[in-house]
Amino acid sequence: RPGADAWVPEGGSVDELRRAAPECRGCELWRDATQVVFSKGRESARLMLVGEQPGDREDLAGEPFVGPAGRLLADAVDAAGIARDRVYVTNAVKHFRFELRGKRRIHDKPGVAHILACRPWLEAEFDAVAPSVVVALGATAARSVLGRTVRIGEVRGRVMPPDAAGAPSALPAPVLVTTHPSALLRIEDPADRAAAFEALVDDLRTAADAAG
Ligand code: URA
Numbered sequence: 001r002p003g004a005d006a007w008v009p010e011g012g013s014v015d016e017l018r019r020a021a022p023e024c025r026g027c028e029l030w031r032d033a034t035q036v037v038f039s040k041g042r043e044s045a046r047l048m049l050v051g052e053q054p055g056d057r058e059d060l061a062g063e064p065f066v067g068p069a070g071r072l073l074a075d076a077v078d079a080a081g082i083a084r085d086r087v088y089v090t091n092a093v094k095h096f097r098f099e100l101r102g103k104r105r106i107h108d109k110p111g112v113a114h115i116l117a118c119r120p121w122l123e124a125e126f127d128a129v130a131p132s133v134v135v136a137l138g139a140t141a142a143r144s145v146l147g148r149t150v151r152i153g154e155v156r157g158r159v160m161p162p163d164a165a166g167a168p169s170a171l172p173a174p175v176l177v178t179t180h181p182s183a184l185l186r187i188e189d190p191a192d193r194a195a196a197f198e199a200l201v202d203d204l205r206t207a208a209d210a211a212g
């Protein structure tokens with residue numbers, strides 16, 4: 001299949017994957033991005049959180065979830081009472097996709113072709129980490145993890161068994177879909193935003209409980 005396969009070391013540990021990822025040419029996104037952004041967190045983590053793609057800040061830092069969405073996610077993980085070392089955080093797509101407007105780089109969400117091209121990295125992470133529960137943050141992550149399009153509102157907050165998820169390749173664990181933290185940042189009404197934050201915290205707690 002086209003995509004990242006040729007660059008993914010078979011049976012690689014997370015460290016080996018991380019070392020190999022900068023060479024990836026599985027799609028064209030490496031060309032304009034500053035660098036690949038792989039994961040953070042321990043291979044021994046029971047809970048895997050999957051985001052969409054690195055943003056502007058992550059692209060520059062080379063680390064996932066270091067910008068505003070990352071701060072919000074960290075706050076939600078803390079509020080859910082989950083120790084940071086129990087969480088492995090990664091993205092469905094490992095290079096930043098953007099549109100240039102003047103000198104500004106505006107986030108452009110990855111297309112299905114990018115999601116599919118990058119999935120071998122995520123599959124290798126499934127193998128290396130063997131999480132007890134996978135949390136898909138938002139629609140892009142859900143598309144990658146489940147292999148199909150879902151409406152967040154219809155599936156969110158449920159721990160779905162791996163076979164019921166309908167994924168093309170065997171999933172390593174049950175999957176819980178929830179909102180992406182960036183979606184919360186776009187809610188202007190403070191009460192609405194607080195409610196959405198509590199819902200995200202609830203979902204993370206559900207996932208952590210299921211992860212044991
Ligand atoms: N949003 C994501 O989905 N991933 C990141 O790493 C940062 C923001």
Ligand code: SF4
Pocket residue numbers: 003004021024025026027028029030036093094095114117118121
């Ligand atoms: Fe490879 Fe993924 Fe980067 Fe595309 S986005 S070049 S598949 S690491």
